Amino acid sequence: MTENTQKKRATLQDVSELAGVGTATVDRVINERGNVSNDVRQRVLQAAREMGLRRSLPESHHRMVRINVILARPELPLIGRMGIEFRRLSDRMDHSVAIYRTTLEDESPAAVAQALLRSDCDVVVVYAQDHPTIRAAIADLAGRGKPVITMISDLPGSARLAYAGTDHLKSGRSAGYFLSRMAPAGPVIVLCNHLGFQSRIDRLRGLTDYLTAHAPGFPVVQIVEGGDDAVRSEARLKDAFRSHTDTVAIYNVGAGNRGVVAAIQAELLRHRPVFIGHELTSFTWESLRSGVMTLTIDQSPELQAQFALDVALNHFNFASVSHLSPPYVSTVPIVLYGPENLPEYAPD
Numbered sequence: 001m002t003e004n005t006q007k008k009r010a011t012l013q014d015v016s017e018l019a020g021v022g023t024a025t026v027d028r029v030i031n032e033r034g035n036v037s038n039d040v041r042q043r044v045l046q047a048a049r050e051m052g053l054r055r056s057l058p059e060s061h062h063r064m065v066r067i068n069v070i071l072a073r074p075e076l077p078l079i080g081r082m083g084i085e086f087r088r089l090s091d092r093m094d095h096s097v098a099i100y101r102t103t104l105e106d107e108s109p110a111a112v113a114q115a116l117l118r119s120d121c122d123v124v125v126v127y128a129q130d131h132p133t134i135r136a137a138i139a140d141l142a143g144r145g146k147p148v149i150t151m152i153s154d155l156p157g158s159a160r161l162a163y164a165g166t167d168h169l170k171s172g173r174s175a176g177y178f179l180s181r182m183a184p185a186g187p188v189i190v191l192c193n194h195l196g197f198q199s200r201i202d203r204l205r206g207l208t209d210y211l212t213a214h215a216p217g218f219p220v221v222q223i224v225e226g227g228d229d230a231v232r233s234e235a236r237l238k239d240a241f242r243s244h245t246d247t248v249a250i251y252n253v254g255a256g257n258r259g260v261v262a263a264i265q266a267e268l269l270r271h272r273p274v275f276i277g278h279e280l281t282s283f284t285w286e287s288l289r290s291g292v293m294t295l296t297i298d299q300s301p302e303l304q305a306q307f308a309l310d311v312a313l314n315h316f317n318f319a320s321v322s323h324l325s326p327p328y329v330s331t332v333p334i335v336l337y338g339p340e341n342l343p344e345y346a347p348d
Helices: 011-019 023-030 038-051 077-092 109-118 133-142 168-182 197-216 232-244 258-263 284-288 299-313
Strands: 065-072 097-104 121-125 148-151 162-164 188-192 218-223 251-254 274-278 297-298 335-337
Touching: 011 023, 011 038, 023 038, 023 109, 023 274, 065 077, 065 109, 065 299, 077 097, 077 299, 097 109, 097 299, 109 121, 109 133, 109 232, 121 299, 133 148, 148 232, 148 299, 162 299, 168 197, 168 274, 168 297, 188 197, 218 232, 218 251, 232 258, 258 274, 274 284
Parallel strands: 065 097, 065 121, 121 148, 148 162, 188 218, 188 251, 251 274, 274 297
Antiparallel strands: 297 335
16 A cells, blocks of 8 residues: 555444444434434544544534533623623524523632532533642542533643633743833832732743843842732732832733732832733723833633633534544633734723
């Protein structure tokens, strides 16, 4: 056989052998004659796709798939945007897919884990801290055949099915690259909620790794934990500014951008600092236009929501998302916005 010899065309017999069923069962599934259990039906269709059977395959799943999206602290801009995106996706789904949203006022591991374990849906999408309690809840659901998809911030090494989000290490490195080229050498201050979220850890590590390797004249002199609260962030940043009046740049790895802007406008620093933060919202849109904010790194919540949905449907063998296959690797990009490339109107 030469390299140019075409691969043998798959037959029903090939599919039956791969699926471990008889050819009559394959024929019933392919031609939708019924009298086949749902598990066998899915196995046959998966085998047909793997074998490259040249037939028009029926939809591989007909029962309703229920997806529970758990969103903690919906008052935060990114979480609010994520809720909007899942609502838009829900409006476009047919009767075979139902998307439910669970909102929590508390983002603590105990509260999120309880919401995970309480879910009776087929699959759960969640934004959560990297904590043993969360990992245990995800493992419990996975053991019961209820896959979990993490979004925004990952839990690598957990029993989750997939991560739908951006590369936060690259976000932090990008922040380091730009601030070291936009500001004179000097101290840098970082604002964060706390370091319980993998996304925050990766952003901070990306920043410090880049600055250490490529811009040693920009030391991170203080990490301020503001709890993603504007008032607390403002107060603690003002204290940091009083201690480091020569600060040249601020990187906010989480929410709390209103607190950063208020602290900058208090004019406690010798010079206006470079300010890099996250997410394009109506507030950061205005802050970029006014010049108080230098860059914002957006993590495309609409693409995260779509990827999470696509993974869930592919897992349940929906033919409409056959372009995906496990292991699922997120390719959601980060998008940098400055004053010169803002959309014409502020986001909702």
